[in-house]
Amino acid sequence: MGIRDKISKLLRRRREHRHAPLIAAGAAEMMQTLATQQRLDEVRALRAKTNPLLAHGYKVFSQNDEDGIIHEICRRLNIGEAGAFLEIGVGDGSENNTLNLLVKGWKGIWLGGEPLAYANLMDRLAFEQRWITRDNVAGIMHNALPRLDIRSLDLMSIDIDGNDWHIAQSVLENGIRPSVMVVEYNGTFDPHTEWVMPYDDDHRWDKSAYFGASLASFHRLLKTYGYFLAACNSTGVNAFFVKEEFRALFPELPDDWHSIFMPANYHPYPYLGHPVTQRLIGALIGK
Numbered sequence: 001m002g003i004r005d006k007i008s009k010l011l012r013r014r015r016e017h018r019h020a021p022l023i024a025a026g027a028a029e030m031m032q033t034l035a036t037q038q039r040l041d042e043v044r045a046l047r048a049k050t051n052p053l054l055a056h057g058y059k060v061f062s063q064n065d066e067d068g069i070i071h072e073i074c075r076r077l078n079i080g081e082a083g084a085f086l087e088i089g090v091g092d093g094s095e096n097n098t099l100n101l102l103v104k105g106w107k108g109i110w111l112g113g114e115p116l117a118y119a120n121l122m123d124r125l126a127f128e129q130r131w132i133t134r135d136n137v138a139g140i141m142h143n144a145l146p147r148l149d150i151r152s153l154d155l156m157s158i159d160i161d162g163n164d165w166h167i168a169q170s171v172l173e174n175g176i177r178p179s180v181m182v183v184e185y186n187g188t189f190d191p192h193t194e195w196v197m198p199y200d201d202d203h204r205w206d207k208s209a210y211f212g213a214s215l216a217s218f219h220r221l222l223k224t225y226g227y228f229l230a231a232c233n234s235t236g237v238n239a240f241f242v243k244e245e246f247r248a249l250f251p252e253l254p255d256d257w258h259s260i261f262m263p264a265n266y267h268p269y270p271y272l273g274h275p276v277t278q279r280l281i282g283a284l285i286g287k
Helices: 003-016 020-046 052-056 066-076 099-104 137-148 164-173 215-224 244-249 278-285
Strands: 084-088 107-112 125-129 155-158 180-184 227-232 238-243
Touching: 020 052, 052 066, 052 227, 066 099, 066 180, 066 227, 066 238, 084 137, 099 107, 099 278, 107 137, 125 137, 137 164, 155 164, 164 180, 164 215, 180 215, 215 227, 215 238, 227 244, 238 244
Parallel strands: 084 107, 084 155, 107 125, 155 180
Antiparallel strands: 180 238, 227 238
């Protein structure tokens, strides 16, 4: 059933149902979701050659389609269910880039500035509520990883809406080199523009375009430490970098990394399933 047929069906239900105002509101929301889904499908089709890993994107607990892209990258790296992650900027624990890995059997560390929505955590997850800076991040990580007997990281994600580039630089400078680095970039800038937000210990995102760093700046930084750009997600939020030693596992990537860039497209990601509740998350990661 195409998007027009789905919208027509919703409108018929609105006319026929005695709770017309409620149906109207639901129909409007569904129409917006379906329109967004169609637009993203068109974007994926258009970028199939230049950003091929987009075809694997889907949402489970990530904000957008990051879960699917991460799964495909890790599948190629043959990490399986015994991987180790560290994520900086996890919100309340209900929507981030590594919760799906935790559910699949990985172990890891969460660092964030706000409390989690759950009281108990499983033995495979350690959480530390800290304000992360470029000066304390390496020390916190070196102290946290041994708690779960993590000797090397398979994946690291950074999403703190501000000092992301500086945090990534500090991590890399201190010898922490995960196989996969997922970083939030500022899709306001085109892939030929370098820009890094000046470091600010007390930065709080004001929901403007003043945050983070451009994709070009992240590319320059991570290339210096032996990473290549494997993908950008469909909404132009996260970039996925992989160690050069694994490049042969991604033969379909274009020679020019600039073509992988996705511009900012910050509409809410379409999700047609039932809502994910804190009760479900608590059951998944509780003891």
